[in-house]
Amino acid sequence: MMWPEVEVLISTTYASAGYFEVSVVFVFFAWLFSERVMAMMELMSTKLYEACSTPSYNGSLKQSSSSLHHQLTQYQLRKREQIAQAKSLSVHSFESALYSLKETPWNMILEQEKRPLMGLSCNDCCPRSRKNGGIGNEHFPIVDLLRVETLGKIRRRGILGSIFPVIRHCSTFKKYEYPYIYDSVLKDESVQQMVENTASEEAFENGITDPDGIEKFVERQTKRAAAILTHMHSKLSDLVLRIGSWVFYKTLPLLFTSMSIPQGQIEMLRKAASTGLPLIFLPLHRSHVDYIAVTFTLCNSGIRAPLVAAGENLRIPIFGKLLTGLGAFYIKRRMDPVAGKKDKLYRAILHNYMTQCMQAGHYFEFFIEGGRTRTGKPCMPKGGLMSVFVDAYLSGILEDALLVPVSVNYDKIVEGNFVTELTGEPKKPETLMSALKGIWTAITSHYGLVRVDFNQPFSLHELVRSFQNKVMNKSGSFHIAPSSASLYGTDIIHEEQRQLVDSITRHILYDCMQSTAVMSTNAVAFLLLYYFRNGVPLSKLTFALDRLRDELSFSKKDTGFSGDSKDIIEHAVSLLGPGLVEVDKKDEDVYYKPVSMLPNVLELNYYSNTLVSHFCLKGVVGRVLLSLTADQRDAKVAIEKVVDVSILLCEILQFEFIFTKTCQQLNNAVFDAIEEMTMHEILTEVASHRSGRLGYGCPRNLEIIDDEDEDFIPPDTFYKVNLEEEKLLFYGRLLEPLIDTYCTVFSYLLCMMDQVMPEQILVKELLATVKAGLDNGSIRYAESLSTDTIKNCMKLLEKWSVLECHIQDGTKVYYLNPKYESEEMLVTIIGKVELFRNRL
Numbered sequence: 110m111m112w113p114e115v116e117v118l119i120s121t122t123y124a125s126a127g128y129f130e131v132s133v134v135f136v137f138f139a140w141l142f143s144e145r146v147m148a149m150m151e152l153m154s155t156k157l158y159e160a161c162s163t164p165s166y167n168g169s170l171k172q173s174s175s176s177l178h179h180q181l182t183q184y185q186l187r188k189r190e191q192i193a194q195a196k197s198l199s200v201h202s203f204e205s206a207l208y209s210l211k212e213t214p215w216n217m218i219l220e221q222e223k224r225p226l227m228g229l230s231c232n233d234c235c236p237r238s239r240k241n242g243g244i245g246n247e248h249f250p251i252v253d254l255l256r257v258e259t260l261g262k263i264r265r266r267g268i269l270g271s272i273f274p275v276i277r278h279c280s281t282f283k284k285y286e287y288p289y290i291y292d293s294v295l296k297d298e299s300v301q302q303m304v305e306n307t308a309s310e311e312a313f314e315n316g317i318t319d320p321d322g323i324e325k326f327v328e329r330q331t332k333r334a335a336a337i338l339t340h341m342h343s344k345l346s347d348l349v350l351r352i353g354s355w356v357f358y359k360t361l362p363l364l365f366t367s368m369s370i371p372q373g374q375i376e377m378l379r380k381a382a383s384t385g386l387p388l389i390f391l392p393l394h395r396s397h398v399d400y401i402a403v404t405f406t407l408c409n410s411g412i413r414a415p416l417v418a419a420g421e422n423l424r425i426p427i428f429g430k431l432l433t434g435l436g437a438f439y440i441k442r443r444m445d446p447v448a449g450k451k452d453k454l455y456r457a458i459l460h461n462y463m464t465q466c467m468q469a470g471h472y473f474e475f476f477i478e479g480g481r482t483r484t485g486k487p488c489m490p491k492g493g494l495m496s497v498f499v500d501a502y503l504s505g506i507l508e509d510a511l512l513v514p515v516s517v518n519y520d521k522i523v524e525g526n527f528v529t530e531l532t533g534e535p536k537k538p539e540t541l542m543s544a545l546k547g548i549w550t551a552i553t554s555h556y557g558l559v560r561v562d563f564n565q566p567f568s569l570h571e572l573v574r575s576f577q578n579k580v581m582n583k584s585g586s587f588h589i590a591p592s593s594a595s596l597y598g599t600d601i602i603h604e605e606q607r608q609l610v611d612s613i614t615r616h617i618l619y620d621c622m623q624s625t626a627v628m629s630t631n632a633v634a635f636l637l638l639y640y641f642r643n644g645v646p647l648s649k650l651t652f653a654l655d656r657l658r659d660e661l662s663f664s665k666k667d668t669g670f671s672g673d674s675k676d677i678i679e680h681a682v683s684l685l686g687p688g689l690v691e692v693d694k695k696d697e698d699v700y701y702k703p704v705s706m707l708p709n710v711l712e713l714n715y716y717s718n719t720l721v722s723h724f725c726l727k728g729v730v731g732r733v734l735l736s737l738t739a740d741q742r743d744a745k746v747a748i749e750k751v752v753d754v755s756i757l758l759c760e761i762l763q764f765e766f767i768f769t770k771t772c773q774q775l776n777n778a779v780f781d782a783i784e785e786m787t788m789h790e791i792l793t794e795v796a797s798h799r800s801g802r803l804g805y806g807c808p809r810n811l812e813i814i815d816d817e818d819e820d821f822i823p824p825d826t827f828y829k830v831n832l833e834e835e836k837l838l839f840y841g842r843l844l845e846p847l848i849d850t851y852c853t854v855f856s857y858l859l860c861m862m863d864q865v866m867p868e869q870i871l872v873k874e875l876l877a878t879v880k881a882g883l884d885n886g887s888i889r890y891a892e893s894l895s896t897d898t899i900k901n902c903m904k905l906l907e908k909w910s911v912l913e914c915h916i917q918d919g920t921k922v923y924y925l926n927p928k929y930e931s932e933e934m935l936v937t938i939i940g941k942v943e944l945f946r947n948r949l
């Protein structure tokens with residue numbers, strides 16, 4: 110039973126990798142085995158001893174084997190107890206260090222508390238998907254993917270099945286064929302056509318026009334096409350997936366206490382898979398564990414594993430090959446290496462490869478943010494890969510597909526932190542050594558809980574139709590010429606199609622963000638940074654966490670933890686560590702204080718940003734209320750003005766947050782936030798006046814058109830702002846670090862007059878200016894120092910056409926738009942953001 114599996118394992122691994130690679134993999138497996146083997150040997154000797162010394166021994170192998178698994182577990186428990194003892198005696202052997210990782214005094218996942226089903230499809234855009242893809246119940250238990258038993262499918266057939274339940278489990282995965290796509294892409298007419306076109310262009314550039322001369326270029330481009338596809342294509346294999354799953358069953362528990370998912374989501378996925386439509390998984394990208402969690406969940410749930418778009422930087426020795434077997438297909442992170450020159454052949458091959466894989470029935474997964482978030486806030490989506498699916502749908506190649514927003518959240522990310530990149534250091538490229546070092550650090554550290562959330566799958570067809578109808582209702586027409594030509598091969602993409610793809614990706618990103626479960630570290634970091642920056646006793650923090658949990662549950666945001674808030678805080682603080690949270694014992698109470706200096710605070714801010722994104726719209730309204738009442742005594746505001754100024758601030762922060770789903774109007778969302786503030790008594794209605802506008806114009810949906818009375822001016826509704834309300838100060842504080850950075854970048858424009866600055870130098874200068882602001886106290890929060898925020902602000906200035914840029918000698922250079930080359934113009938622009946800067 111066992112040996113055929115091992116033989117197949119050896120032969121396939123040898124077939125797909127070199128000897129050195131195989132040796133490394135098997136040494137690794139041997140190490141994983143060692144715990145089981147030791148346990149078995151000890152048990153066998155104990156059994157033998159018992160057998161010899163017990164008169165009732167009847168030699169029944171069946172009986173002894175049935176209790177073998179139970180005793181193995183007992184053995185491991187005993188061993189853990191010994192290790193815990195060793196730990197308390199401060200014995201720091203490697204073994205104890207390794208096992209202590211798995212220890213956790215607070216086993217949250219065992220609570221099996223039922224949770225509401227989150228992440229249902231959008232009621233406005235995809236009501237049919239929401240109805241048809243539903244599964245009836247509204248509450249489901251959480252299951253731990255790392256415990257085979259909880260998946261309820263484990264069959265312990267036979268002795269070896271009992272001893273090796275995980276192997277048994279992995280061998281019973283549902284079997285899928287994963288078609289291998291390669292030759293058909295190179296033979297495809299559109300690719301061949303592109304080879305010829307590129308060859309002709311190249312020949313033309315070299316001044317060659319005779320057919321014989323061109324033939325040489327065709328040959329070269331044909332070779333290049335084959336090389337591109339060889340590097341790109343995936344070798345997804347059912348067997349490698351099973352082996353991979355087994356390896357991850359063994360390794361993930363070394364890193365994480367649990368990897369939980371609401372059971373209802375698995376059922377929704379199974380239902381979606383049974384429709385026969387391709388599933389496209391679109392996760393938020395926080396960590397390298399994301400794609401492992403997605404494929405691992407799918408394999409364990411009997412669902413086809415997807416092809417995953419991986420950046421070419423991951424094609425490193427050994428791991429690169431293993432990843433292709435697990436589903437990776439490699440793409441360039443930048444389509445066009447030479448700025449301004451489209452690599453049409455590459456684009457055509459990528460487009461064609463993906464389309465053929467779709468037609469062959471493959472599922473897909475890709476990270477629309479294009480890379481891992483460095484700040485903890487989702488990054489703005491990229492449209493390239495999504496456009497391939499939209500194109501396939503619009504041109505009739507793909508009848509429909511089901512889009513699945515996914516989010517994986519962690520108590521602690523295995524990458525540690527991204528502070529070096531945030532403070533201006535370039536990203537280090539992945540290498541074999543860095544990967545091995547990373548794995549070693551990971552398996553010898555502890556990262557708490559992981560929570561996986563798959564949203565309800567929804568139909569691409571329904572979403573596209575819904576967006577098209579909305580555009581048609583607005584403008585009276587919607588025209589997208591279905592293109593049979595490759596999107597990546599054509600020069601011009603319809604603006605409508607671009608907008609359609611943007612709307613889809615932004616909606617998905619918003620959905621992912623909404624369904625991201627809040628982890629203990631997110632909640633604690635958030636409370637410490639925004640409520641208790643100067644420190645707080647445990648009792649008070651516990652109370653604040655209770656209130657935050659109530660608020661989250663009221664706004665239908667799930668948490669990745671349950672249980673007593675005091676335990677949750679202790680768990681989170683121990684994971685964040687003394688580098689991020691100082692713990693002090695005073696007067697029989699424990700005090701926690703966030704480490705608010707650089708660079709530590711950037712890491713703490715990373716964890717808190719999950720909640721900053723959740724509260725961003727209230728943060729905007731809070732900030733606006735404080736700004737509008739800054740010089741007032743009576744603290745009275747016209748609600749229409751609050752809405753308009755809030756929309757202005759949302760526009761300024763458009764590269765920081767996605768404030769609403771694409772199908773929702775921003776002013777309606779702002780109104781909702783205002784309404785909630787009235788519930789919290791931050792705002793109290795005082796009067797309605799007929800008055801002139803306050804200079805900001807009336808938001809569209811507030812306009813009351815009265816045909817009878819042309820001079821009708823809708824009344825302004827005035828509210829009193831309760832400036833003493835603690836919650837208002839808290840909301841007002843949320844965006845302060847970002848606004849400070851924006852003010853600094855805006856003010857720096859004055860130094861850019863008559864200057865042309867390479868991007869790198871400009872970012873460096875801006876970082877230094879923020880740092881100087883921190884040193885002289887004009888900037889209060891150290892988390893204002895962030896290359897991400899600086900770059901987002903530059904994007905905004907570029908979008909507003911204040912800054913212009915072009916490529917010069919392969920480098921992006923920035924300069925002021927001549928229209929803004931005057932102090933007067935710049936001061937107006939700076940004033941737009943300074944408006945929000947008043948201190949609390």
Ligand SMILES: CCCCCCCCCCCCCCCC(=O)SCCNC(=O)CCNC(=O)[C@H](O)C(C)(C)COP(=O)(O)OP(=O)(O)OC[C@H]1O[C@@H](n2cnc3c(N)ncnc32)[C@H](O)[C@@H]1OP(=O)(O)O
Nearest residue numbers: 401404417419420437443444479491492493494496607610
């Ligand atoms: C069993 C147990 C476990 C197993 C364990 C499994 C593990 C097995 C897998 C491992 C897997 C690792 C996975 C790692 C994770 C990453 O490596 S994440 C990084 C890689 N992935 C991505 O980046 C995906 C998202 N990115 C994109 O879609 C980007 O658009 C691309 C395709 C990378 C291109 O980016 P870019 O060069 O910056 O260009 P971009 O401006 O986006 O546009 C390029 C073209 O796309 C098109 N386009 C862009 N936007 C639009 C739009 N809105 N509308 C229409 N067309 C558009 C246009 O043609 C555009 O060209 P132009 O007309 O503008 O010249």
